[in-house]
Amino acid sequence: MTKKSFTLLLSSLLxxxxxxxxxxxxxxxxxxxxxxxPGTSGGNTTTAATTEPAPEPEKxxxxxxxxxxxxxxxPPDTIKTELEKLTNTKLTxxxxxxxxxxxxxxxxFATGSLPQVTYLKNQTTFVQMxxxxxxxxxxxxxxxxxxxxNLNKLKPEILNNTKVDGKLYTLYxxxxxxxxxxxxxxxWADKLGLQAPANVDELFAMAQAFTEKDPDGNxxxxxxxxxxxxxxxxxxFKTISAWFGTxxxxxxxxxxxxxxxxxxxxxxxxxxxxKLRDGGYMNKDFAATSKTDAVNMFVSGKAGLYIGGSMxxxxxxxxxxxxxxxxxxxxTHSMVAGPxxxxxxxxxxxxxxxxxxxxxxxxxxxxxxxxxxxYDKMMTPEVSNLMYWxxxxxxxxxxxxxxxxxxxxxxxxxxxxxxxxxxIGESETNGMYQSYNVLPGxxxxxxxxxxxxxxxxxxxxxxxxxxxxxxKGVELQQIITDATYNYIYGQLDKAGFExxxxxxxxxxGSAIIEEYNAVYKK
Amino acid sequence: MQDVTAQPGTVSKLKPKSYKSSSExxxxxxxNKYLYIMLIPGILFFVLFKYLPMxxxxxxxxxxxxxxxxxxxxxxxxxxxxxLFTEPDFLKILGNTLILFAMNILLYFPVPIILALMLNxxxxxxxxxxxxxxxxxxxxxxxVIIVSITYVMVTMDGGIINELLSYFGFEQxxxxxxxxxxxxxxxxxxxxxxxxxxxxxxxASIAAIDPGLYEAARMDGAGRIRQIWHxxxxxxxSVIITLLIxxxxxxxxxxxxxxxxxxxxxxxxxxxxxxTYVYTAGxxxxxxxxxxxxGFFKSIIGLIMVMSVNKLSKKMGEEGVY
Numbered sequence: 001m002t003k004k005s006f007t008l009l010l011s012s013l014l015x016x017x018x019x020x021x022x023x024x025x026x027x028x029x030x031x032x033x034x035x036x037x038p039g040t041s042g043g044n045t046t047t048a049a050t051t052e053p054a055p056e057p058e059k060x061x062x063x064x065x066x067x068x069x070x071x072x073x074x075p076p077d078t079i080k081t082e083l084e085k086l087t088n089t090k091l092t093x094x095x096x097x098x099x100x101x102x103x104x105x106x107x108x109f110a111t112g113s114l115p116q117v118t119y120l121k122n123q124t125t126f127v128q129m130x131x132x133x134x135x136x137x138x139x140x141x142x143x144x145x146x147x148x149x150n151l152n153k154l155k156p157e158i159l160n161n162t163k164v165d166g167k168l169y170t171l172y173x174x175x176x177x178x179x180x181x182x183x184x185x186x187x188w189a190d191k192l193g194l195q196a197p198a199n200v201d202e203l204f205a206m207a208q209a210f211t212e213k214d215p216d217g218n219x220x221x222x223x224x225x226x227x228x229x230x231x232x233x234x235x236x237f238k239t240i241s242a243w244f245g246t247x248x249x250x251x252x253x254x255x256x257x258x259x260x261x262x263x264x265x266x267x268x269x270x271x272x273x274x275k276l277r278d279g280g281y282m283n284k285d286f287a288a289t290s291k292t293d294a295v296n297m298f299v300s301g302k303a304g305l306y307i308g309g310s311m312x313x314x315x316x317x318x319x320x321x322x323x324x325x326x327x328x329x330x331x332t333h334s335m336v337a338g339p340x341x342x343x344x345x346x347x348x349x350x351x352x353x354x355x356x357x358x359x360x361x362x363x364x365x366x367x368x369x370x371x372x373x374x375y376d377k378m379m380t381p382e383v384s385n386l387m388y389w390x391x392x393x394x395x396x397x398x399x400x401x402x403x404x405x406x407x408x409x410x411x412x413x414x415x416x417x418x419x420x421x422x423x424i425g426e427s428e429t430n431g432m433y434q435s436y437n438v439l440p441g442x443x444x445x446x447x448x449x450x451x452x453x454x455x456x457x458x459x460x461x462x463x464x465x466x467x468x469x470x471x472k473g474v475e476l477q478q479i480i481t482d483a484t485y486n487y488i489y490g491q492l493d494k495a496g497f498e499x500x501x502x503x504x505x506x507x508x509g510s511a512i513i514e515e516y517n518a519v520y521k522k
Numbered sequence: 523m524q525d526v527t528a529q530p531g532t533v534s535k536l537k538p539k540s541y542k543s544s545s546e547x548x549x550x551x552x553x554n555k556y557l558y559i560m561l562i563p564g565i566l567f568f569v570l571f572k573y574l575p576m577x578x579x580x581x582x583x584x585x586x587x588x589x590x591x592x593x594x595x596x597x598x599x600x601x602x603x604x605x606l607f608t609e610p611d612f613l614k615i616l617g618n619t620l621i622l623f624a625m626n627i628l629l630y631f632p633v634p635i636i637l638a639l640m641l642n643x644x645x646x647x648x649x650x651x652x653x654x655x656x657x658x659x660x661x662x663x664x665x666v667i668i669v670s671i672t673y674v675m676v677t678m679d680g681g682i683i684n685e686l687l688s689y690f691g692f693e694q695x696x697x698x699x700x701x702x703x704x705x706x707x708x709x710x711x712x713x714x715x716x717x718x719x720x721x722x723x724x725x726a727s728i729a730a731i732d733p734g735l736y737e738a739a740r741m742d743g744a745g746r747i748r749q750i751w752h753x754x755x756x757x758x759x760s761v762i763i764t765l766l767i768x769x770x771x772x773x774x775x776x777x778x779x780x781x782x783x784x785x786x787x788x789x790x791x792x793x794x795x796x797x798t799y800v801y802t803a804g805x806x807x808x809x810x811x812x813x814x815x816x817g818f819f820k821s822i823i824g825l826i827m828v829m830s831v832n833k834l835s836k837k838m839g840e841e842g843v844y
Contacts, residue, residue, distance in 0.1 A: 109589055110588040112589075128807070132587070132588070137589050224679070284677075284696075285673075285677045285679055285698050285699060287786050290673075293670075293673065293674075293677075302679075472807070474802065478790075481787055482788075485786075485788055486787065486788065491788070503610075507610065
């Protein structure tokens with residue numbers, strides 16, 4: 001399969017490059033000329049300008065944007081038309097399905113046909129693009145930011161995480177820094193007289209009680225505590241690991257950066273999971289359980305604790321759970337102290353995607369500035385609300401100064417979702433409405449998100465570069481992931497785990513440690 | 523009709539018969555023009571999607587960078603192949619691949635033949651059709667669905683098989699995470715999904731056997747088993763060999779999706795195969811050159827295997843595929 005799809009990729013790449021070699025270049029040349037010299041641009045723009053009641057002094061800027069689409073259909077122009085009016089632009093959105101977006105990105109890149117504005121897909125595609133960025137394929141935007149009052153509001157610490165070699169090339173799409181926590185069955189806890197766990201021991205006790213004390217009251221021992229899945233980072237493991245005091249991916253040890261799995265707290269977390277599994281307080285097959293299966297177990301009332309992922313998921317979990325158990329009550333929690341009594345939460349770098357401006361499409365500084373001006377307008381409350389929430393009255397209403405989405409979820413999915421994922425910044429910086437929540441657990445979650453950041457632990461390597469990590473990191477991490485599961489399942493002891501860590505080091509890990517430390521000290 | 527006349531090479535290869543004059547050839551070509559026109563999309567398909575992409579194999583000798591393209595990337599010679607062969611897990615991965623392949627040939631390959639013979643013995647066309655449909659339907663389910671069904675059935679967290687085991691007082695078995703169970707589950711899933719589909723060609727070739735042969739055999743007092751052994755099997759022998767060669771041609775294509783879905787941290791030692799390795803080491807990390815090198819290596823093994831089996835079958839007096 002891989003080989004096939006790879007050949008397909010190659011072949012499409014090749015044919016594409018051949019077919020577009022001549023005409024593609026011509027096209028972009030024409031377009032670039034059109035944008036540079038408004039005099040030659042088609043009748044469309046001129047007529048648009050003349051029909052406006054009060055003709056603007058400037059002609060609309062033409063911008064082509066390529067971005068991943070997380071819904072099945074390309075959205076209609078409802079939002080786009082409004083957006084063009086508000087920002088005085090003529091926009092061409094090229095939506096491509098998120099599932100195959102990486103391939104599209106690679107082939108467009110290889111054929112030099114990236115548009116002026118290119119959204120990546122996630123942090124991973126960004127890491128892969130770093131080499132090309134260093135090679136000078138994209139515009140550095142850092143020096144221009146101060147000219148734009150709204151873009152200048154973007155959070156410096158997150159911008160820092162997106163820098164390549166200390167220079168800024170991207171705008172980021174913001175996400176809460178620390179969304180992780182517990183979603184649990186409050187009705188079960190109340191029935192057994194349990195409070196939200198204040199520390200890891202109480203968390204263990206809750207998992208045990210949910211398993212053994214028949215929380216659903218059907219007289220059968222058919223429930224478990226924690227439900228987890230085959231994912232160490234976005235599942236329960238990393239979140240609990242942070243509570244135990246393990247650093248976020250990399251941490252400082254004797255003045256040197258070292259990977260998280262070389263810290264004793266990592267072993268403690270594995271012991272915690274081993275105890276949970278051996279006792280039957282979590283799903284036994286979690287190393288082979290997919291996210292869908294894990295969610296199913298939770299909403300079918302088999303498990304009481306859903307850990308990891310985002311606490312904001314409570315909305316969807318609750319919707320499905322109360323279909324099966326109308327009396328079920330969910331709540332969120334995240335302040336779980338480690339054995340030393342301290343709180344900690346691991347944080348993501350604060351973005352889930354970034355935007356790049358390819359030099360092949362953006363010809364000069366003036367063009368770059370006109371595009372940045374569009375993004376500057378996007379960061380006003382008016383425009384970001386339009387893109388994130390839709391049109392007021394149609395897609396959402398404002399209640400207590402917050403946005404309450406309409407009940408017609410499909411309308412939002414169809415018309416707004418495509419643009420929603422491309423909004424730069426976050427509500428603190430672009431001034432858009434926060435979401436109006438009704439579910440108490442979700443309201444609690446939003447409070448906890450703010451609390452989490454106060455005890456947040458950042459990944460010190462987020463903005464660092466390691467050539468070995470770029471080429472072999474994923475493959476090497478697999479060794480550690482496998483060893484971690486084998487340890488939890490009792491197939492490896494502590495010495496065996498350390499042997500695997502040594503194997504990680506000898507196959508390239510040592511080089512990664514050296515490379516990170518070399519840039520870290522600078 | 524330039525296109526038509528442009529393909530005499532193909533024609534003469536398919537029909538190695540000499541024509542007395544070129545005008546006769548032209549006449550024949552003209553007479554069958556529609557057939558040749560219909561051939562064009564097929565040829566275009568192979569040229570576009572099978573032969574042109576081979577040009578891309580070049581990148582396995584380069585340090586390929588998408589923005590520099592094939593012409594601009596740096597040449598590194600056999601670097602990527604060296605990396606593959608010196609990879610500490612290389613032998614393990616190759617071994618796993620070959621074991622799964624051997625299981626495919628030994629355990630799966632005979633099943634459709636046996637199934638076809640059994641279906642053929644069913645008298646009454648209603649039952650025959652009913653069972654045939656029943657056994658080939660699973661072919662239309664995707665691996666995602668089949669692996670999910672397997673998960674639901676065998677999981678230790680309430681799967682029906684483990685529930686039954688403990689109900690009857692047996693120990694629960696960790697089917698999903700125990701490395702020992704990976705291969706049996708892999709081959710059972712393949713047989714369940716593909717065996718019925720595989721019978722189609724065999725049934726068709728059985729249907730083509732002259733019924734007179736069976737009548738004659740019955741006259742001589744041959745029972746059903748003897749009829750199968752002496753008439754049906756020899757009659758479909760060449761089909762079996764052709765299919766075997768084709769199967770061997772796809773030697774290391776064990777179904778990336780299937781294995782990848784079954785793969786987890788606990789059974790990686792037996793479940794990691796070349797395809798899944800290409801995915802984790804190559805594509806997930808954007809190492810196009812390295813993954814192309816691995817794919818290239820795989821294709822070479824496939825080519826060698828096909829050529830040797832083909833030669834073998836010709837020695838045994840069969841036709842082979844080319």
